Amino acid sequence: xxxxxxxxxxxxxxxxxxxxxxxxxxxxxxxxxxxxxxxxxxxxxxxxxxxxxxxxxxxxxxxxxxxxxxxxxxxxxxxxxxxxxxxxxxxxxxxxxxxxxxxxxxxxxxxxxxxxxxxxxxxxxxxxxxxxxxxxxxxxxxxxxxxxxxxxxxxxxxxxxxxxxxxxxxxxxxxxxxxxxxxxxxxxxxxxxxxxxxxxxxxxxxxxxxxxxxxxxxxxxxxxxxxxxxxxxxxxxxxxxxxxxxxxxxxxxxxxxxxxxxxxxxxx
Amino acid sequence: xxxxxxxxxxxxxxxxxxxxxxxxxxxxxxxxxxxxxxxxxxxxxxxxxxxxxxxxxxxxxxxxxxxxxxxxxxxxxxxxxxxxxxxxxxxxxxxxxxxxxxxxxxxxxxxxxxxxxxxxxxxxxxxxxxxxxxxxxxxxxxxxxxxxxxxxxxxxxxxxxxxxxxxxxxxxxxxxxxxxxxxxxxxxxxxxxxxxxxxxxxxxxxxxxxxxxxxxxxxxxxxxxxxxxxxxxxxxxxxxxxxxxxxxxxxxxxxxxxxxxxxxxxxx
Numbered sequence: 001x002x003x004x005x006x007x008x009x010x011x012x013x014x015x016x017x018x019x020x021x022x023x024x025x026x027x028x029x030x031x032x033x034x035x036x037x038x039x040x041x042x043x044x045x046x047x048x049x050x051x052x053x054x055x056x057x058x059x060x061x062x063x064x065x066x067x068x069x070x071x072x073x074x075x076x077x078x079x080x081x082x083x084x085x086x087x088x089x090x091x092x093x094x095x096x097x098x099x100x101x102x103x104x105x106x107x108x109x110x111x112x113x114x115x116x117x118x119x120x121x122x123x124x125x126x127x128x129x130x131x132x133x134x135x136x137x138x139x140x141x142x143x144x145x146x147x148x149x150x151x152x153x154x155x156x157x158x159x160x161x162x163x164x165x166x167x168x169x170x171x172x173x174x175x176x177x178x179x180x181x182x183x184x185x186x187x188x189x190x191x192x193x194x195x196x197x198x199x200x201x202x203x204x205x206x207x208x209x210x211x212x213x214x215x216x217x218x219x220x221x222x223x224x225x226x227x228x229x230x231x232x233x234x235x236x237x238x239x240x241x242x243x244x245x246x247x248x249x250x251x252x253x254x255x256x257x258x259x260x261x262x263x264x265x266x267x268x
Numbered sequence: 269x270x271x272x273x274x275x276x277x278x279x280x281x282x283x284x285x286x287x288x289x290x291x292x293x294x295x296x297x298x299x300x301x302x303x304x305x306x307x308x309x310x311x312x313x314x315x316x317x318x319x320x321x322x323x324x325x326x327x328x329x330x331x332x333x334x335x336x337x338x339x340x341x342x343x344x345x346x347x348x349x350x351x352x353x354x355x356x357x358x359x360x361x362x363x364x365x366x367x368x369x370x371x372x373x374x375x376x377x378x379x380x381x382x383x384x385x386x387x388x389x390x391x392x393x394x395x396x397x398x399x400x401x402x403x404x405x406x407x408x409x410x411x412x413x414x415x416x417x418x419x420x421x422x423x424x425x426x427x428x429x430x431x432x433x434x435x436x437x438x439x440x441x442x443x444x445x446x447x448x449x450x451x452x453x454x455x456x457x458x459x460x461x462x463x464x465x466x467x468x469x470x471x472x473x474x475x476x477x478x479x480x481x482x483x484x485x486x487x488x489x490x491x492x493x494x495x496x497x498x499x500x501x502x503x504x505x506x507x508x509x510x511x512x513x514x515x516x517x518x519x520x521x522x523x524x525x526x527x528x529x530x531x532x533x534x535x536x
Contacts, residue, residue, distance in 0.1 A: 140411045142522070145442040147408070174413040176465040177516035191463045192518065195445040199456060248445035252409070252522070254458065 018206035023135055023255060024048050024190045029102055031055035036100045038082075038090055038122055039063075039108030043071025049104060059100075083198035090122050098127040100148040106135040111177070113166035126262045130185060134258040138172030141193075141254035142212065144244040151244070152235025154216050154265035157223035164226075171258035184260035196251040208251040213241040286474035290460045291403055292316050293521060297370055300321035303371075306358055306390055307331075307376035311339025317372060318348035327368075331476040359389050366395040375402040377446070380432035387450035394530045400452060402526040408438030409461075409522035410480065412512040417451040417469035419512070422484050422505025425491035440524035464512075464519040475517040518531045 020259075027049070029035050033056040040046045040060035049058060060075075060083055062068045072085045086214045089096055090112070103122050109115040119132075126132060139159050144151065160167040171178075179187045196203040217238050224231050295317070297303050308314045308328035309377050322447040328343075328351055330336045340353045356362055357378070387400075394400060409513075412419065428435040433491060435444040440459075447455045459512050464471040485506050492499050512519045 078319045107270045107522075138411070143406070143438075143441060147438065147441075170411075170415065173411060173415075173518050173520060176467070176518055177413065180466075180516070188467060189463070189465060189518075191461050191524065193459050193461050195457070197457060199352070199444070223517065248448070250441050250444055250457075252441060254461065255519070 007179055018203065018211060019022060019194070020048050022194065023106070023257060027052065027104070027133055027156060029053035029056035032057065033101045034099065035059070035102045036061070036093075036095075036122070038093075038103060040071050040085070041107070042067045042069070043074040045106045046075050046083060047078045047080065048073055050075060050083050051078070054080075054082060056081040056082065056219060059086060060084070060112060061086045061090075061091050061093070063087065076173045079229070089117075090118050093125050097124055097127045098130075099125045101127060102128050102172040103130070103132045105133070107137070109134060109175075110136050110162065110169055110171045111165075111167040115168075116176050116182045119179060119184070123182060123184065128262055128264045130262050132179070132258075132260045132262070134174060134175055134179065136172045137169070137253070137255050139169040141172065142252065144208075144241070144251045145249055146240070146243060148237070148243070149242035150233060150236035153166055153229060153235075154223070154234060154241065156218055157234075157237075158219055160228055161219055161222055162189045172254065175258040176255050178260055179183065179260045184261045185212075185265070187258060187260040189256055189258045192255040192257055194251075194253045194255070196245070197249070198247045203244050204249075204251070207253070208245040208249075209242065212251070212253060213245070215237065216241060224244070285522070286471065286479060287462070288316050290462065291374070292320060292524060294400055294467065295320065295372070297321035297324035301325065301369045302329070302367065303370045303372060304329070304361075304363075304390070304393060306371060306373045308336070308339050308353070308362075308479055309375070310335045310519045311342040313372075313374045314339055314343055314351060315346045315348065318343060320350050321348070322348075322350060324352040325349065327354060327363075328352070329354045329358075329361070331355065331357050338484055346355060347408060350529045358386050361389060361392045361393050365392055366398075367393045369395060369398050371398070371400045373401070375405070377402060377443075378404050378430065378437055378439045379433075379435040383436075383446050384450045387447060387452070389536070391450060391452065391530055396530055396532045398530050400442055400447070400526075400528045400530070402447065402528075403523060404440045404443060405437070405523050407437040409440065410520065412509070412519045413517055414508070414509035414511060416505070416511070418501060418504035419508035420505075421497060422491070422502060422509065425496045425502075425505075426484055428488055428496055429494070440522065443524050443526040447526055447528050451531070453530040457524055460525055462519075462521045462523070462524040465517070468517045472513050472517075472519070475521070476513040476517075477510065480508065480519070480521060481513070 035056050037060040042061045046060050074118045075083050103126050112118045159169050176189045194207050196208045303324050303326050308330045314328050343351050371394050380386045413419040427437050445458045462475050465477045
């Protein structure tokens, strides 16, 4: 669902690098564990999963053949042999019930019109007692100094565009109720906040500039084209977002990571 | 600057209890250290400081005699003998230069029209190499599920009221540039995020309900009286904030804690 342009691909690689520790450090799968990565896109998370759990057996699926091919190339280039790739639809996974020990889903539910239905579909292929890990952002968690109405407006365009295409870029804050509604057990959500100021130049550059602001910048044509903002307002918003990366600026954003299990009784 | 009503006093006590670990766990002063607590209010933080650093010598000052008397009573009742109280103005502290080893300021700069001037005044009484700790909230860091325009409007009333009285309740995000501008060195800011969902009932009750929403609720008369919102809109905002404390709700808020030192060259 990501990764269709070169620029987007570079952005996703930067994002993965800066956020690897924050989002992945506490995800390690045991040797031999069967893990489904649902919605692998171009493999930005796949290489991290494969690296961190070298003896687990991953199956990474995506509905877009182009992304999947790119993910395969990326994972092979990184030298990992513990990932199989398969084209598949989240809602129609070609696996028997309870096939996997663990399921991992990152930056996918934000795009999905009915995230509870998606979670139920994923739960079907998870064995009783297995674990589900979900990671999502929340664009409403972004705030910064200097504050700017233009910058807030530009971010809101992203939220509006996502909503128009059936997604929800404010989904991070509601992972808990979504997982509970999907019937998962032992749901634990932990926020992972990114904070950037001049004392953390790698975060300022890797996250504020090259991840978040670049992502917003990438939808400029759509936002202006669909009349969500005029060109001047858009330019001011992007300028003010980059402004927060200067020496007296700060930037805050929060990802949410949820861990849950399937009831031993199952719900197949 | 806090603590003028009974209800407010109860609120501040609840807040201190829930937030003690999050905000204070990494602040410990050595035996014999001379520590200034600037703006102690009714002593909600003072009892925690005195408890966590039992052999440090605290001097807690506030400009309001009533708050100071209450703080003294509270600290005595808790059995701490390592705190002296003194009525004093932040900008005109009755201490010689470099008198203290450490300065601690919590929920004070948000009320101050010129926080850089306040920091410079505090720095004067801090010895070269001494440490300054600052803790502030940021009301713009609040977001929640279910989202609600009424609830966001109610919070904005708090921000507007604070601004009208010369303060800034969005100050947390700019602690870093403020401390740098005040001439402090080695400035490190760490965000402390509060996240509440039904799996954390003590946080839902202690923070969402009894700290944050109670605080917003407390300014209703002012907000409506000053025409920032009509009575129906206000009531809807408060209702929607309490709504986030129900079983499928979530609530997020972030405090910022800054640690810095005074240059060995001093700036007296």
